[in-house]
Amino acid sequence: MPYIQQEKLHAIKETILQRKEKLAENKRLDLATSHNIYTELTTFRLDLLTTYAGSLLMEKEAANEVMEQWGNNMANLLVNHGLPLNLALEEISYYRDVIGEIIKEEAKNNDFSLDAFYQIISHFNSIVDNAIQFVSKSYVKDYTEKINYAQYAIDELSVPVVRMTEDIGILPLVGDLDTKRAQYLMESALEKGSQYKLEWLIIDLSAVPIIDTMVADQLFKVIAGLQLLGIEVVISGIRPEIAQTMVNLGIKVEEVRSFSSLHQAVQYTNSFTGSLM
Template sequence: MKNELQLLGEKILEKKYQIAERVHLKVINKAAAQKLPMTEKEIIDIRANFVKLFGESLLQEADADTGGQLFLKWGKETGKRVCDLGIPLDQALKGTSYYRTCIWEVLGEEMLNHDMSLATSLKVGSILDPLLDQAVYAFSSAYVQCHEETLENSKRAFLELSVPVVPLAKGVAVLPLIGNIDTERARLLMEEVLQKASEKRLSHLLFDLSGVLVVDTMVADQIFKIEKALGLLGVETILIGIRPEVAQTMTNLGIDTGQLKIKSNLEQALKDLNESFGLL
């Protein structure tokens, strides 16, 4: 049987590109291929290298334990690469069953030509099937992880853009907040504001809340914390632009703003700063 497995392994290696092309034709049509961020040759090369692993596994009689590391490595690397290229996961996994089918087409023909036994066929299946399953699992896991990291990075970039500290004069800047402030944005707000206040050497920071529709106890608490942290850096915080409905909500919630410096709008805040400190 060993010689038969080696013969089958050599046949897969010999026809790896033929198998890869068969899989490719089953998976994708010409119209779809034109939209992919890779050339057809590059895709077939990837498929052929994958098929090559099956041939080598038969040559070495590698099972899921001894040969699995190569398939896991292939799955992790290829899954991340495909994700980086922006190819949808369902499209990338579409060829999984076709690999099995096309490889077995070649193996079946070779087994018939050499009158191989059922035992050989079962042995081949016991080697190849678990390895394919491992590769698919590693590929999917790597793709999902890469996709989640991409989403997280995009989300963080968006959040960072939503904390714009805009300089108005030497030592004075305004932070216009827009939209809801959830726990994650509040945490990032603290980090970004402190860092930018230090970088820009601010003495005064105006918090413009005119674009904030809802202020609850969590948001208010975060504003208090930022105000205290900025105070430790020598930066005075001034709240401006509180909407009437927000002011009413804050009053109903019993939020004490007595310790905060508040002005009605940006114009009034700048006027007071100029009169008091001649900053503008």
């Protein structure tokens, strides 16, 4: 901003800072009637007003840096509390109007030229527009990371290697196997099989509705990896319709012992481990 406007800009900045507590409290009371948790945003409102005020005296690049930091912090708060993005966007827009009125008042009281007023309001609107972009991008990023973390936790729980005895483990699979879950299946089976020092692992497919070429390919990669670790693999729970599908797809399982029920697979593996004890 040109040097000639610095004194005028300082006056606007001080007016905003003097009113920020009242402005933030008014907004808190407005929202608290229906959303009590929103009262936690008071600090962020004060930070926003302070940032808006200070940015009036900054060059655009410097103003964007401080707005980006505010946007990141605000998005993090929203995601952690399960609050919607439109809440932040509404706050940003609300204070655009409020501060716009303050700028207009100061322009009238101090006889700003039309060019000076236009330059100040344009600079401020540019800052607000960037604030919207920063908080939106950061919110999407944080929300996506949270969803991915939750999905990873679900996948981990849905691919459990259960230790039945010192030597035998069971891997019960439930639901569809997509590419990502199949990859986790590989990692979990190899990690737990090695960690538990298993001699046998029963992979139970009783609750897997569909076996296609992708699932079969991933499944046999898991089996090959386990065999390299010295772990014998048995498949259980292959229902007639799944067996028919595997035959139609040309999937061969001659090298892996399979059983129609988990009970049969357990009896089979127990007969071997019992003979070794």
